[in-house]
Amino acid sequence: GGTPEIRKGLAGVVVDTTAISKVDPASNSLLYRGYPVQELAARCGLEEVAHLLWHGELPTPGELDDLRERERSHRALSPAVRAVVDAIPTTAHPMDVVRTAVSVMGAHDPAAEDPSREATLDASLRMLAQIPAVVAYDQRRRRGQDLVEPREDLDLAANLLWTTFGEEPAEVVQDAFRTSLVLYAEHSFNASTFTARVVTSTLADVYSAVVAAIGALKGPLHGGANEAVMRLFDEIGDASRADAWLERALAEKRTIMGFGHRVYKNGDSRVPTMKAALDRLVDHYGRHDLLALYDALEQAMAARKPIRPNLDYPSGPAYHLMGFDTATFTPLFVVARVTGWTAHVMEQRAANALIRPLSHYDGPGERHLA
Ligand code: CMC
Secondary structure, eight states: OOOOOOOGGGTTOOOOOOSSEEEETTTTEEEETTEEHHHHHHHOOHHHHHHHHHHSSOOOHHHHHHHHHHHHHTOSOOHHHHHHHHHSOTTSOHHHHHHHHHHHHHHHOTTTTOOSHHHHHHHHHHHHHHHHHHHHHHHHHHTTOOOOOOOTTSOHHHHHHHHHHSSOOOHHHHHHHHHHHHHHSOOSSOHHHHHHHHHHHTTOOHHHHHHHHHHHHHSTTTTTHHHHHHHHHHHHOSGGGHHHHHHHHHHTTOOOTTBOOSSOSSOOTTHHHHHHHHHHHHHHHTOHHHHHHHHHHHHHHHTTOSOOBOTHHHHHHHHHHHTOOGGGHHHHHHHHHHHHHHHHHHHHHHTOOOOOOOOOOOSOOOOOOO
């Protein structure tokens, strides 16, 4: 008898093997298929990283051309998806719009139920191309602006900025955005990826797995943290107030968004790369006030707790400087992470076992209707 050992939140539980990425908190490193994420962020776009995650190797020049051509051919917002987006009130969170849009994409894909690797790769590429169209259009319609048609001469990152803002962004902005997408692309068995694998383990289709993963990503303990960080910055307002604000927030036992991580207890391996990109954006936009607030809150936290910033801490203010609405930040995370999710869907299928753990019952003992 007795209570079996329960690891709340599956903390520290190894549930399967994966060849897609390796998170090593001891060496503070993150490898995608063996490549350090910092190297990929410096040299590659999301397209190359998608190929790497899906196929295990970086694309040859010919494979990259092919992937780019196919990605560009699916970029225009589909009329079916647009009609559904238009029907969603702007009071809805943009993550609800992306979640619904992916569901509609699945409903319109005649091959959605085809579990072959070819069909799943095709569906993954469609989502990689269409999700940015949804995110860009949704922010525009909320601002009362018209849809901007995609441009074939731009890569995925630059085209997303173009279709969101209707202007060609400066090189430094494109680079910072590309970097954020590469850093967000994959991170082993995080909550949303695990969700995608649970759904896949029942032999459901890839769109169902991605819809469920978007739901898991939305929460502020996971992807929603990049939005929540910006809301904290707005609440604090100014660097001079950061220390007193944090003192009080911790006394009230608040969770400080953008800090802490389940796996990294000594700093997030992705932060230095994104922080460097943020620094360049701060110079470009002349917003040293924002950097001062960033530093002040980080220092105030370091003085009190051994809890370090995670990737969402620099990416939130970076997306703000680029001009994205705060509620659009987590959808940008979806744009990138759909590559990792779909790679995990394919890996799960290749060696599937239904994911179905046990629970220890602690409700009332057996009783009977009177
Ligand atoms: N603010 C205040 N206290 C914190 C925080 C935080 N951000 N993070 C951890 N702690 C405390 C926690 O309350 C616990 O205190 P105590 O021992 O007194 O109960 C202690 O630090 C140890 O934390 P833990 O319970 O072992 O942490 P966890 O592994 O369960 O939680 C986390 C990880 C990410 C859920 C948590 O750090 C958190 O809520 N952070 C804020 C949300 C956030 O930024 N999430 C994004 C994660 S990055 C990846 C992504 O974007 O998905």
